[in-house]
Amino acid sequence: MEKLRQELRRGILVLAVLGSLRQSHYGYSLRKQLQDAGVDIDEGTLYPLVRRLADQGLLISEWRQSEGRERRYYRLSEEGSLLLASLSGEWQQLNSCVGAILGVGRETN
Amino acid sequence: MKLIDRYMSAVSFYLPARRRDEITRELRANILDKLENLAEQRGWAVTEQDVSAVLKELGHPQQIANSFLPAQQLVTAELFPFYRQVLGYGVIFVFVLESIRFGVVFLNSGHLAIAALLSGLVVKALLMFALVTGVFYVLSNPPGGDPLFKPYQHWIPEQLPPVxxxxxxxxxxxxxxxxxxxxxxxxxxxxxxxxxxxxxxxxxxxxxxxxxxxxxxxxxxxxxxxxxxxxxxxxxxxxxxxxxxxxxxxxxxxxxxxxxxxxxxxxxxxxxxxxxxxxxxxxxxxxxxxxxxxxxxxxxxxxxxxxxxxxxxxxxx
Missing domain, CATH: 1.20.900 (Dbl Homology Domain; Chain A)
Known part of the structure; x- marks a missing residue:
């Protein structure tokens, strides 16, 4: 059961991270923003995911000094923005289709 | 040595040298942010026990280091059915090889070397297993990322056996x-x-x-x-x-x-x-x-x- 839940969440998390990084965030602030939005993701999953997206050229990163410490800030690259638009469309379509299926199931029950 | 330094040292041990500094630098910054946030919430400085709990929650150093690296598999799920088939043919090959050896020994000496046959089968089967698995490891993790071999790309439905x-x-x-x-x-x-x-x-x-x-x-x-x-x-x-x-x-x-x-x-x-x-x-x-x-x-x-x-x-x- 847990494995199925994780599989379902995996793809959605990428979409949530890309969506959040339309604005600049460093690792911990990104996690806070996702948490505040109701998407709970542990750090051991989030930080490697962000790095992988950056390695794929979907994010731009830069080191900045703030509050006496250095932090790595990420934001969407041009390629990342295009992917986000494409994935968002896909998500909206899937969401409405699956929503309709689930709705039908509930009505027949 | 602080607990966080020990953790970073352990994580860096499991990372390739070229990515070590970049990943540990960022990971350290993220952990310090979390500890800072924790201190703000409580109103006093964090203790070593708090650091320990945060690190424990983050995960084992080897696990964390591994999650930053591209996923590697001994044999990918896509290649696994073909891998199993090749192992099967490898078993046939080992059987044939050992049968020949057994036959030659029998004819030379009149001695039925059953124990040698069995040990030869086990040793050669293990060797074959290691060899085939090694080849499939390379095929599953190709240099550059592009697959070297796609066993299921060219097939024709008409050629399926009439079973x-x-x-x-x-x-x-x-x-x-x-x-x-x-x-x-x-x-x-x-x-x-x-x-x-x-x-x-x-x-x-x-x-x-x-x-x-x-x-x-x-x-x-x-x-x-x-x-x-x-x-x-x-x-x-x-x-x-x-x-x-x-x-x-x-x-x-x-x-x-x-x-x-x-x-x-x-x-x-x-x-x-x-x-x-x-x-x-x-x-x-x-x-x-x-x-x-x-x-x-x-x-x-x-x-x-x-x-x-x-x-x-x-x-x-």
Whole structure:
């Protein structure tokens, strides 16, 4: 059961991270923003995911000094923005289709 | 040394040198942010126990380091069915190789080296397993990321075997046993053709005069069976025509073996003085004739099974 839940969440998390990084965030602030939005993701999953997206050229990163410490800030690259638009469309379509299926199931029950 | 430094040192140990600084620098910044946030929430500085709890929550250093690296698998899920098939063929190869070795040892010494056969099978099977797995590891993690080999890319639906019943598929184990036993018999029956003269002269046993007239017949049928086995390796499923060939072969070999089992002697001493390893030719002949009788009955059963299966397939069309 847990494995199925994780599989379902995996793809959605990428979409949530890309969506959040339309604005600049460093690792911990990104996690806070996702948490505040109701998407709970542990750090051991989030930080490697962000790095992988950056390695794929979907994010731009830069080191900045703030509050006496250095932090790595990420934001969407041009390629990342295009992917986000494409994935968002896909998500909206899937969401409405699956929503309709689930709705039908509930009505027949 | 602070706990966080120990953690970073442990994580960096599991990372490749070229990515070590970049990843640990960022990970450290993220952990410090979390600790800072924790201190703000509580209103006092964090303790070593708090740091320990945060690190514990983050995960084991090896696990964390691994999550930053591209996923690696010994064999990918996509290649796994093909990997299993290659292992199956590897088992056949090992069986054949060890059967040849076993046959050569038997002919040279008259000694049935069963223990050596078993240990040879285990060692060579492990070696084959390691070799095949190593090749598939490279195929699963190709340099540059582009797949080197796609086994399922080119296939044609029309070429799928016309299989109705599950028994029509010929298993790798079944093929391994049939092929290696036929090859062993083939080599045993043809040993004068490939053995050097000096080895022939030193053989301690040979076929008895009473069994010699049967050998060419048996050799011919076993040779044909080997060709049939190769055909089955290429097309691993039973059809009516293949079952007919199999039934005829099984019947012919069964008749030959049952007739030979009635002979007084199958093997005889060649006259070469031995170190006493051949305990008793009489006992060996009794074991061999009983074996021939048993195998003959088994092949008769297989012939009957083939005929029943031909009937089953005839009903299906």
């Amino acid at each position: 109705i019943h599950n028994w029509q598929r010929i298993g790798t184990g079944e093929q391994a046993i049939e092929f290696s036993s036929n090859l062993f018999l083939f080599l045993l029956l043809h040993y004068p053709l490939f053995m050097p003269d000096e080895v022939m002269a030193s053989l301690t046993i040979g076929f008895a005069a009473s069994s010699k007239p049967w050998i060419p017949w048996l050799a011919a049928v076993v040779g044909f069976s080997l060709l049939f086995n190769m055909w089955n390796l290429r097309f691993s499923f039973w059809t009516r025509s293949k079952l007919t060939v199999s039934a005829v072969l099984n019947l012919v070999v069964a008749i030959l073996l049952l007739c030979m089992s009635r002979l007084s002697a199958i093997i005889a001493e060649s006259g070469v003085i031995t170190d006493g390893r051949i305990v008793s030719i009489d006992l060996a002949n009794k074991v061999i004739t009983a074996g021939l009788f048993g195998v003959g009955l088994w092949l008769l059963f297989q012939c009957g099974r083939d005929l029943y299966r031909i009937w089953q397939l005839s009903r299906a069309f």
